[in-house]
Amino acid sequence: MTIERIDVDVTSPGRNFVTAVVTTGDGVVGLGDGTLNGREFAVVSYLRDHVAPTLIGRDESQIESIWQYLYRSPYWRRGPVTMAAVAAIDMALWDIAAKKAGVPLYKLLGGASRTGLLSYAHASGTTIEKLNEAIHGYVEQGFRAVRIQSGVPGLDQIYGVHDSAPGGKYEYEPAGRTETGAAMRPAEETWDTAAYLRHLPSVFAAVREEFGGDLRILHDGHHRMSPIEAARLAKDIEPYAPFWLEDCTPGEDQTALRLVRHHSTTPLAIGEVFNSVHDYQTLITERLIDYVRSSATHAGGITGLRQIMTFAGIYGIRSGFHGPTDVSPVGMAANLHLGLALHNFGIQEYMPHSETTLSVFRTSYRFEDGLLHPGETPGLGVGLDREAASRYEYQPAYLPVNRLRDGSVHDW
Ligand code: GCO
Numbered sequence: 001m002t003i004e005r006i007d008v009d010v011t012s013p014g015r016n017f018v019t020a021v022v023t024t025g026d027g028v029v030g031l032g033d034g035t036l037n038g039r040e041f042a043v044v045s046y047l048r049d050h051v052a053p054t055l056i057g058r059d060e061s062q063i064e065s066i067w068q069y070l071y072r073s074p075y076w077r078r079g080p081v082t083m084a085a086v087a088a089i090d091m092a093l094w095d096i097a098a099k100k101a102g103v104p105l106y107k108l109l110g111g112a113s114r115t116g117l118l119s120y121a122h123a124s125g126t127t128i129e130k131l132n133e134a135i136h137g138y139v140e141q142g143f144r145a146v147r148i149q150s151g152v153p154g155l156d157q158i159y160g161v162h163d164s165a166p167g168g169k170y171e172y173e174p175a176g177r178t179e180t181g182a183a184m185r186p187a188e189e190t191w192d193t194a195a196y197l198r199h200l201p202s203v204f205a206a207v208r209e210e211f212g213g214d215l216r217i218l219h220d221g222h223h224r225m226s227p228i229e230a231a232r233l234a235k236d237i238e239p240y241a242p243f244w245l246e247d248c249t250p251g252e253d254q255t256a257l258r259l260v261r262h263h264s265t266t267p268l269a270i271g272e273v274f275n276s277v278h279d280y281q282t283l284i285t286e287r288l289i290d291y292v293r294s295s296a297t298h299a300g301g302i303t304g305l306r307q308i309m310t311f312a313g314i315y316g317i318r319s320g321f322h323g324p325t326d327v328s329p330v331g332m333a334a335n336l337h338l339g340l341a342l343h344n345f346g347i348q349e350y351m352p353h354s355e356t357t358l359s360v361f362r363t364s365y366r367f368e369d370g371l372l373h374p375g376e377t378p379g380l381g382v383g384l385d386r387e388a389a390s391r392y393e394y395q396p397a398y399l400p401v402n403r404l405r406d407g408s409v410h411d412w
């Protein structure tokens, strides 16, 4: 059969999502996530104006060939916008292939290599006490791994930190905006790396003391440190046996991690802003990381992410796929099907979507006893209620900007 039409849906049930809806001549519909937080319409235009017209009438079962065509034919390769668009189409084609085969997608990717995917939750608190309270909540829900982010004395709002109501849902969403007259800008935060480096080891110490050695604890440095600062942090938290330290330096400088590795055995994870296997070349061949942080949504879909994981597998590097709420339920399902099938799976980030989001995207994945499972529905197992989706109009929103105390722009 062939691709008959490609629609690109934009909806904002709680936050913005971009979804490619691919329909074949025999009426099978596949979904693909192309959400790029804060740059959604760049992907929409790439898909609508430049990709969709070239694919009508193509054999939808030629997934690899179409991936290579979209990657190589425009001449301009890689980049987050391009690769999110490639991802949206690739996921939709895999969804169609598995629906036609009548099997959950993981069965086309090699079948289940495990019973479920170890997952980590986001725990945070403005103080160590509130953080510990949040961790207790997740442990009670069955999580065996948590990411810990804590407030830093002297700094106001910072990345990843939010107090949730005791027992309540964690719905931290950094994308927003400020409006003054005609101007619409991202919010601004103030950052001080020295204050953070002084405080964080005490957070790790307190969490280990409260929860003992079994709980896996992770932390996201969110690109803010220089290589030598990151080396110091990795060394200072090493006694508390972190599961990983994520994005300790800005990812585009692959060689920065040599210095961090040189000083510490803290496992490192990087790559949520990467979009191709080439972004990982040095990191993988020099064994500078332990976990790949890409998502199917931002790394060219299942085909792109699988390339990365095949390469990483040769070096014993495992997956830790990106799963924040700006990866849609469709993108999350793609991560889960691939993760279940991969040999070198490590852990999966799990930030549950809001009830509003889940009233539009109907999922069949499940979380039980600390493990996620993609479910047995044929395809990706996610349905999009397009009628409900059309009621949630796009809301312009941007990730915050970070400034040092003297006003200079810093990495957020
Ligand atoms: C994570 C990420 C996210 C990003 C977000 C940006 O580890 O989950 O760092 O929280 O900030 O995906 O859109």
Ligand code: MG
Pocket (backbone or CB within 6 Å): 220, 222, 246, 247, 272
């Ligand atoms: Mg991160």
